[in-house]
Amino acid sequence: MNNLIKGTKFEWETIIGLEIHAQVKSNSKLFSSSSTKFGSKPNSQVSLFDAAMPGMLPVINEFCIKQAIKTGIGLKAKINHYSVFDRKNYFYADLPQGYQISQYKHPIVGEGVVTIDFSNGESKDIRIVRLHLEQDAGKSLHDQNPAKTYVDLNRSGVALMEIVSEPDLRSAEEAALYITKLRSILMYLDVCDGNMQEGSLRADVNISVRKPGENYGTRCEIKNLNSIKFIKQAIEFEAKRQIGILEEEGEIEQNTLLFDSLIGKTRPMRNKEEAHDYRYFPDPDLLPLEIEDNLIQSLVKEIPELPDERKKRYINDFHLSNYDSSVLTSEKQTSDYFDKVLEVHNDLKGSAKLVANWITSELFAILKKHSLDILQSPISPEHLGSLIKLISSDKISGKIAKEVFEEMFQSKESPEKIVKEKDLIQVTDTKEIEVIIEKILNDNQDKVKDFKEGKTKLLGFFVGQAMKESKGKANPKKLNQILLNKLK
């Protein structure tokens, strides 16, 4: 795939690496038992430890460790049997201890891989450098009072996983695919809720440009992006900015940037004099983390089927296309819905493509129109399967099916019940259809004459009339067949 960007003078390649901060799905914080619930009253979820009261000590939350290990397994990564929590020292009002407990030299998870899928069916492996656990900071609220800043420590100490990729990404599009895929894996694993709006998933983007074949250029880091749209915009802007400088024979200054989504531009976050020396050192309040093989093995057993495996299964077992499989598996909920349809209706396995189409077109459309997600769908997988069976067994026509579908969405009733109550069963009985056709032909003898004289376009008219007469219930295939016979 050619990702080169044309400047005014040269072609340029964008080199991107992502650091994703994913909030660990856990009821309590990384080193305290306070709740992690989002959106609570400020400072209502703060333990003595979270507020850095004198003499308070961290106690590691085992569940968070397990979540990190599961993530490592899901990223096909090396789980390190020995890891260390370090202190990253800096002053900020929402960092109560004056340091963040993180992992520096010895992270819990080592090298792994995430495979991204392109719409043309091709794939690419993005290498993961490491995953480490760390505490989130609190929040400084600058908009509560014109003269004051308030601090909310509810988020202080919540567990984050920082997942660092190699600079393997080459375009904004690839970066978007990568974060989408990573998010999908995290949600399949149930280790992160993936809610970007609430900040459960945030990205720092490292970006540089070079002429193809040359060494990496100087990179800049864009901090704290919380939507895929902004990530793409920020990368596109920043790549162009760097190319502009380089084509004017300028030099890129290594810098930390912020993306202003209102104007779509990046700008420097701090200047060099403020550059931090974090003075990392092992946290003496915590012992090194030693993970035994037994624990890893027991967690391997808890790993659910992940998107890549599911995709393979859809292609192999249901003969779905690469594209359809990717669309279905990208969101676990969608894929679970699809699986449920086929689980309840075993006999639909041969019609998996039809099921996939109904989900990705009709169901997605109606859910989107009503701003619902698939878990909130009034149409259950069981009912959707029943509907599809009514279609594939010729009980109702495709056109009727869409009406029934609408009705199912409104009433949550089963399609069988709707079809029965509204008397929508397709007429497949030859005699019944013959009666209707006889009537239409009788009523329109002049047109029959015209037809026989060569005005074959009138066939559509007869079909329409007969369909109308049957209230849309006549099997179109049969109707056509019988009509043609009668008109001979």
Place this chain on the structure above:
Amino acid sequence: MEFSSITETLKTIRSKKISVEELSKIFIKRIKDNKNLNAFIYFNEENIIEKSREIDKLNNNLFLKGIPLAIKDLFCTKNMPTTAGSKILSNFHPTYESFVTQKLLNQGSVFVGKANCDEFAMGSSTTTSFFGNTINPASPQGKQLVPGGSSGGSAAAVAAKLCLGATGTDTGGSIRQPASFCGVVGMKPTYGLCSRWGIVAFASSLDQAGIFANSIEDASILMKEIAGYDSNDSTSAKTIIPDYYKNLNRDVRGKIIGVPKEYTLPGISDEINTVWEDAIKLFEKGGAKIKKISLPHTKYALPTYYIIAPAEASSNLARYDGVKYGFRSNEKNSLDEMYELTRSEGFGKEVKRRILIGTYVLSAGYYDAYYLKAQKVRKLIADDFTIAFKDCDFILTPTTPSQAFQIGEKEEDPIKMYLNDIFTVPASLAGIPGISVPFGKSKEQLPLGIQLLSKHFDEQTILNAGFYLEKNNE
């Protein structure tokens, strides 16, 4: 009655010859009569009486019923402010009780006050406290000697019998050195034996709670009560706590005593070496065998300590920023300015010196040369002890290189001040238990102490040896 020992006082209380309230009143009077010592940062008569009345109603079998104790002001206490001897925490009232002090409260003891200490336990003289100097009760007429530090208030209070025992913390000698200067028993147990939860942190990998008492028997009783596993401290040890008091045994026959050759240092006063030799001879007389041992990395202990402890302190003290609690400077126009002024005004000179040292040794480019190297040397020092204890049951050394010095004497020379810890720091780095037992007197008739060191979690051995030393110290 004299009321100078825990064992005797417990008997008197249990036999109802005196109520806890009456007992407390005796100690309140002693404290008031000795205000000049400035042993306490916080002392509240009414609270003590009120608490004593409550305890009078409690079960008679509580292990420390009515025993008056001083609490070093580094332990967070719910009903008394906690300052760590610093201006920056001068208005701090914890809403929680430290693990160790809670255990003492659970056994019915009465806290008579918060004992003075060097600011954030950084010092060997209790002269860095924001709340003034504590005077060594052993000071001769016309002189004001330091009680040692950092737990100087605790040591002085026990020596002057203002209480029957006290808690302290020892990071590099902060219990053993003041115990020696004041002439009381001071014990720092194995790192991890007592929970650090609720103790204001100085250097987390070295800080350990311990006790002061007027006798080995009393020390054994208190030691058992403060020890024990705490799931809220990840470095706390899951180990069974023996009944040190019941197990006391002063028979030293056949014991092998290690005497490290590296502790014979130039510049150490003759009287210290004489007392050391006297102690050795006394143990030999009791049937113990003396073995010359080597702890080859001893000379690196002090520099190693003065890298590791400040490094951890520089990070531990970052939380005192004026944002959440404690002192905040009034002059402030920006967040950075608030930090600067709050910390400049809130911390004393010695604390600032150590924060600067600690920040320096952890900085990019210096970390490997200082902190990392110090950690490696620390391991070597710990290994020295492990090897030595293959050949001996415990190690015997002087506690301090000199008798108590005068207030102000070493103020301008921090290196001289740091040398006070030369005999105590190696055990801190190794995490092994140590005890200072009063033994002998200087020419000026000031107290001196002998330090006994043993293997991890082998507190009993040095309590026993101390018991022997104490009984024969006439």
